[in-house]
Amino acid sequence: MSIPEYFELEGGDRMPRIGFGTWQASDEVLEKAVEAALEAGYRHFDTARAYENEPALGRALNRWIAGDAARRKQLFVTTKLPPGGNRPESVQEYFDASLRDLNLEYIDLYLIHTPFAFQHVPGDLHPKNPDGSMKVDHSTNLLELWKTVLKLKESGRVRHVGVSNLNAEQLSRVCSVARPACLQVEVHALCQQPALAAAARELGVPIVAYSPLGSKALADSLSAKTGREYPDLLQLPAVVRIAQAHGRTPAQVLLRHTLQRGLAAIPKSTNPTRIKQNISVWDFVLSESDMRELAALDRGENGRICDFSFFGGVQDHPEFPFKK
Template structure:
C-alpha cells in the first residue's frame, strides 16, 4: 500500500543551516551500499521518488557512480542541481590540513558538482596520511596520526567555506564532549552533526546542545540498521504503526523529523525507497509514547570509539 497521494508536509521539512547558506531537507538518502554496482540505479530511483538530500563520502568508494546518476538525471531535466543538497565527507587519512582541499576537490570531481552543500569530517580520528584508507600495522592495529589535531583539520574546512565552493561544514561520528570543544574554538561553527540515532539511541542531550547552537543533528541508522534488538519490532512502534496505518519504519522516521532532526536511510530496493519517504505527522500522543515508553538503550556502531566504521552485532540490551 502506498500513501503518497495523502501525504502531509512532514516529508518536505527543511532545516535551516546556521550560517545562512540555505536549508537541509530533513529526509535524506544515504549512499553506503554493500554492492557498489547498485549505486547509480538506487540514486536515480531515490531522485525519481522525491529525495533531494544525498549523503556521500570518499570512504564509500562510489562517488563516481553517484555522480553518474546525478549526470543522467540532470541531462533528463528530472532535477536541477540547485534543488539538491549534497553532503560528502573527508576521510580519516586526509586530516592533515594540506590534504583537505585536494580531497574536497577530488570528491567534487567524482560527484560531478562545482560545489558541495555540506562537507563533514567523517570521524574525529586522524589515521596515518596516505592513499590506504585503512592503514594498519603488521598486527592489524589501526595506524593513527598523532601529529594532527581535530581543530587543525577544522580550520582547513573553514578555509573551504571562505573560498565559496563549500556552503557549510560539520562533523560526523563525534561525541558531545568533542563537539563542545570544536564549537568553542571554531571561527565558523559546525552546521551539521551526523551521528547514529534512533528510538533506542535518542541522543537527547546531543540534540538539546545542537538546537541551542543552531546545529542540525543528522541521524544515520534511524531504523536501527536491522540489528538485534530490532528497533522496528519494538512494541511501542508497532502499536503506533497499527493505529496510524503506517509501517514501524515510517513511524520511526516521522518521529525523527518531528523531534527536529534530519535522517538518512539507504536502500537499493524501490519499494523501501518509496516507504522511507512516505512519512506523515504523528499524533502528539504517539511522540510522547516513544519518548516515555521505550526504555531500551543501545549503540550499534562503535565508530565513535575508534574511527573505524562498523555495525557490531548485539545480543543483549543495556
C-alpha cells in the same frame, strides 16, 4: 502538528530533513537506488569518501541533472573528509578527490567524518597494521582541522561545512571557532542521544541522524563477528503497534519520531517500494503518548551500533568520541 521539511542554512540554502543514505551498497545497486530515490522526490543525498562510492553516486546524479543548472540547484549533496585526511595539510587533497569523483561543480555540505584520524597512506582509505588494527594518527588537532575545513568555503566549491560523530564536548569546542552547518551522528529508537541533542540545540547546530532505522546490515555484520545480539528496530513491539495504529510502516514511524524530535534523517534502502515509503512521512503525526512510548525504547550507549569497534585501535585515540 506541522513541522518544517527543511533546515534553513546560511545564504538562504535549505537542507531537506529527509535524505538518502548510501553506505554499504555496490555501485550498480546504488545507481539504481539513487534513480528510484530521485523519482520518489529525494533531493538530499549523503555519501563519504570512506564509502568509496562517490563515482557511482555522481553518475546517477549527473544523469538526472543532465546539464541543467536549475536541476543541480534542487539537490543537496553531502560528502565527508575521511579519517585519513584529518590533518590540515591533507584536507584540500581529499576534498578535490571527492569533487572530482562526484563530477560536480560544488558540494553542498562537506563534513569531518570522524574526530579521530588514520595515518595518511596514499591510495588506502583504511590503512591497517599487520595485526589488522588501524594505522591511527594520534596527533589530531581538531580545532586546526576545523579551521582548515572552514577555509574550503572561500573557493565557492563547497557551500556549507559541518561535523560528524562528535560528542557534546567536541561540538562545543568546534563551535568556539565557528558553528557547523550540522552535526551528523547515529540516532535511532535505541540510541536517541537526548543529551547530545539538547547540547546541539543549545549551540544552534541541527542534528542529522544516520542509521535512523538501525543499520541492520552493519548490525548483522557485527553480530556475526562478536556474537552480540542487535534487535531489529522494525520489529520492536512498540514500533509495530504504533505503526498499525496509524496505518503506517514501522520505518515510517521511526522516521517520523526522529523528525518530531527536531532532527533530520538519512535512511538508506535499495528497495524502490521502501524508498518511496521512507520519504512519505509528512502527512501523519505521532501523538504525545506515541512519542513517550518511543522515547522509552532508548538504551543509551548500549543501543549504539556504529561504535567503530570495526576499526581496531581507534578507541585509544585522544579524540575518540564515545564512552569507554
